Amino acid sequence: MKAKTKNIxxxxxxxxxxxxxxxxxxxxxxxxxxxxxxxxxxxxxxGTYSVLGMIEIFSVILFLYPRTGILGTLLLSSYLGGAIATHLQHHQSILFPMAFEAVAWIAAVIRFPELRLRIWNDKSIGQV
Incomplete structure (x- = not known):
C-alpha cells in the first residue's frame, strides 16, 4: 500500500x-x-456515567491529535476493554465495543509507524 493511501x-x-x-x-x-x-x-x-463520558472524550481527543495519538490509543483501548468487561458482566453483546477497539487499533497501526515497528519488529518501516 502506498504511503498516501495508508495516510488517508x-x-x-x-x-x-x-x-x-x-x-x-x-x-x-x-x-x-x-x-x-x-x-x-x-x-x-x-454522575458516574457523565464522568465516563468525559474520560471517553478526553481519550478520543488524544487519539485524534497526532502527537498524543499513541497515548490516546492506549487510553481508548483501556476504556473499551472496560466496556467489554461491563457488557460481559451484564450479559450484553460485546460486538460494538470489540469492533470499535479493533478499528481503533487498525487505525493506530496504520497512522503510527512506530507501533508497526514495535508490534512486528519491522526494520523496513522507516525506509521508503
Missing part, C-alpha cells in the same frame, strides 16, 4: 472512531434519556 486510510478510520465515540461521549455528558437508561442498566448513576 488511517485518518478515515480515525475519523470514524472519533465521530462515533465522540457522539457516545457527548451523549453521556449531556445525560440524554438513552444514555441514562443505559447507565442505569449497568448500575451506574448519572
Amino acid at each position: 486510510t488511517g485518518w478515515v478510520l480515525s475519523g470514524l472512531i472519533g465521530l462515533m465515540l465522540g457522539a457516545s461521549a457527548i451523549d453521556k455528558i449531556i445525560g440524554s434519556e438513552h444514555a441514562l437508561q443505559t447507565g442505569a442498566s449497568f448500575g451506574l448513576s448519572a
